[in-house]
Amino acid sequence: MTQTSAPREPLLEARGIVKTYGHVRAVRGADFTVYPGEIVSLIGDNGAGKSTLVKMLSGAVRPDEGTITFDGTPITFESPQDARRYGIETVYQDLALAQDLDPAANLYLGRELRRGGILGALGFLNKRAMLDTAEREMSDLGVKLKDITAPVAELSGGQKQSVAVARAAMWAKRIIFMDEPTAALGVVQTKQVLELIKRVSDAGIAVVLISHNMPQVLEVSDRVEVLRLGQRVATFTASEATVEDLVAAMTSGEKEGK
Numbered sequence: 001m002t003q004t005s006a007p008r009e010p011l012l013e014a015r016g017i018v019k020t021y022g023h024v025r026a027v028r029g030a031d032f033t034v035y036p037g038e039i040v041s042l043i044g045d046n047g048a049g050k051s052t053l054v055k056m057l058s059g060a061v062r063p064d065e066g067t068i069t070f071d072g073t074p075i076t077f078e079s080p081q082d083a084r085r086y087g088i089e090t091v092y093q094d095l096a097l098a099q100d101l102d103p104a105a106n107l108y109l110g111r112e113l114r115r116g117g118i119l120g121a122l123g124f125l126n127k128r129a130m131l132d133t134a135e136r137e138m139s140d141l142g143v144k145l146k147d148i149t150a151p152v153a154e155l156s157g158g159q160k161q162s163v164a165v166a167r168a169a170m171w172a173k174r175i176i177f178m179d180e181p182t183a184a185l186g187v188v189q190t191k192q193v194l195e196l197i198k199r200v201s202d203a204g205i206a207v208v209l210i211s212h213n214m215p216q217v218l219e220v221s222d223r224v225e226v227l228r229l230g231q232r233v234a235t236f237t238a239s240e241a242t243v244e245d246l247v248a249a250m251t252s253g254e255k256e257g258k
């Protein structure tokens with residue numbers, strides 16, 4: 001495989017990952033590499049195994065075979081919560097937002113701040129502190145919402161996506177995985193979410209994107225990794241690749257990147 005990156009140590013490295021569902025070989029010995037702070041896109045045709053691979057790298061699914069190293073140490077993620085302890089967050093396609101709750105409550109979903117003292121013991125939530133931090137977090141990321149206290153159900157698709165990304169950014173220390181973050185969005189909303197992703201990366205957090213939008217992949221990524229039939233078949237430095245290069249690797253399974 002062609003060398004596409006400076007000689008730095010990977011943050012996360014997967015080798016020979018296998019996942020079989022019954023007779024379906026979803027992932028067949030895939031490799032994958034993430035370097036610190038980079039934006040890397042994972043591309044491949046429908047059914048290439050992208051979502052399954054990301055689920056294994058973020059703790060949602062256990063691989064049948066293969067090794068994952070994080071900061072050079074072999075690890076096994078037992079669950080998404082386990083991966084979170086390593087600073088890894090995931091934005092799934094369904095976003096996993098609580099529609100009845102406002103953005104601040106969603107940012108803290110499952111990790112609510114409770115008041116100290118007797119009120120804390122009684123389980124009262126510290127709503128003021130959550131709202132303040134959520135507002136600061138979203139403003140740092142450039143997420144603009146007219147009413148931060150309105151239920152998420154009332155937001156547009158792009159705003160919902162931004163809340164889901166902001167939540168991941170608030171908790172992620174090292175990597176955010178995003179499964180098709182702009183698939184359902186219009187042009188303006190897509191631009192906003194891509195800007196948000198760049199800000200997250202500027203803050204030193206690596207971002208892994210699954211995307212089918214090749215021009216977008218080249219625009220936003222530092223590197224691109226190509227999966228075909230459950231295996232990595234190429235890697236590219238985004239600034240040196242064309243849409244044609246990516247499509248050729250996805251469809252012909254050429255072993256070499258550019």
Ligand SMILES: Nc1ncnc2c1ncn2[C@@H]1O[C@H](COP(=O)(O)OP(=O)(O)OP(=O)(O)O)[C@@H](O)[C@H]1O
Nearest residue numbers: 021024025026044045046047048049050051052053
């Ligand atoms: N839970 C499951 N049970 C059975 N088969 C599965 C399961 N998850 C994935 N698969 C199969 O594994 C293969 C890879 O699926 P996966 O969703 O990882 O591909 P993908 O590259 O993300 O595809 P797409 O671009 O269409 O989302 C497919 O054949 C899919 O049907």
